[in-house]
Amino acid sequence: MPSPDDFFARPITTAVGQPLRVAVYSRIAEGIRDAVFPLGSALPRETELGAALGVSRTVVREALMLLEEDGLIVTRRGVGRFVAEDIPRVGLEELRPFEQALADQDGTVTVRPIEFVMQSSTDFTSAHLGIDAEANTWFRESILERDGEPVAIVQEHLAAGRYLSDISPALSASLQDAATDQATLLAALTERCGPLFGGGVCQITAGVVGATRGKLLDLDPGDPVLILTQVAAVDGRPAYLAKCIVSGRVGQLSIVQASSL
Missing domain, CATH: 3.40.1410.10 (Chorismate lyase-like)
Structure with missing residues (x-):
């Protein structure tokens, strides 16, 4: 399991034609599945994620919205965003063996x-x-x-x-x-x-x-x-x-x- 420092040290890269919000979505989803962000844990704030990943707060907010739509994170009003207690399995949408x-x-x-x-x-x-x-x-x-x-x-x-x-x-x-x-x-x-x-x-x-x-x-x-x-x-x-x-x-x-x- 990578450490948070190692996880954030890798630069965000995008494929040709891929929106930056999708690349950030994929990186945070990877961190959730690799337990860099454990199930049920609080995510860093938007500004902290943006600074760590080298992207704007707007891009982070859009990526977090997609993550919540897909059941990977949940928002607790007045508290913050948290990794879901149980996340969906990865399917054919990711390039993997x-x-x-x-x-x-x-x-x-x-x-x-x-x-x-x-x-x-x-x-x-x-x-x-x-x-x-x-x-x-x-x-x-x-x-x-x-x-x-x-x-x-x-x-x-x-x-x-x-x-x-x-x-x-x-x-x-x-x-x-x-x-x-x-x-x-x-x-x-x-x-x-x-x-x-x-x-x-x-x-x-x-x-x-x-x-x-x-x-x-x-x-x-x-x-x-x-x-x-x-x-x-x-x-x-x-x-x-x-x-x-x-x-x-x-x-x-x-x-x-x-x-x-």
């Missing part, structure tokens, strides 16, 4: 890698990663199991060679070792390189599992699945692409929505 999203539910989640190879680029990878059609990509496929039962397939892609090293030498140097971990590449690379990945986009569609993927998930070919396509960027450049095929055994997946006002 899919096994962490599943771990919020009951049961033990494990990752079983089954393949790590270099492939030629496809229309899917070249379009999402912004690379030439003739470029090579690394492909990693894993099965996510909960209490020993397969519940999702995670297919991860990163550009190979200079396409990746030009974006991040650290990612390029760490990839081979990360691929040996019993974790998704997103989790293994973040563990080795720190929070290099900035913003991300997750698209959600419904489909059927098909014969090949159905065998991996112990499903019939026509069984329905959710398909999550996730792209993560480093300094605004797409560096990581994943497709998660999610069985109905997963149960509920939440998305916590903040007001855009």
Whole structure:
């Protein structure tokens, strides 16, 4: 758990097009989830938060309003703002490894890698990663199991060679070792390189599992699945692409929505 001094020492950064109030919202929410601000504790005043984070009181007030709308904090009139006694679970709205999203539910989640190879680029990878059609990509496929039962397939892609090293030498140097971990590449690379990945986009569609993927998930070919396509960027450049095929055994997946006002 980071100390308050360490927490406030990190500068606020925003992704392209992201309002500053949203970045402050995310930072305070991170502090709540990491217990920098314990459940039920009083938050610093608006002026104190603004000074510590290097933003205006107005930005802090807007961020606090969003936090209260999402159930992370409560206001006690005449007293101040407090962290809620019980906060909502993080869902798919944050860029994080899919096994962490599943771990919020009951049961033990494990990752079983089954393949790590270099492939030629496809229309899917070249379009999402912004690379030439003739470029090579690394492909990693894993099965996510909960209490020993397969519940999702995670297919991860990163550009190979200079396409990746030009974006991040650290990612390029760490990839081979990360691929040996019993974790998704997103989790293994973040563990080795720190929070290099900035913003991300997750698209959600419904489909059927098909014969090949159905065998991996112990499903019939026509069984329905959710398909999550996730792209993560480093300094605004797409560096990581994943497709998660999610069985109905997963149960509920939440998305916590903040007001855009």
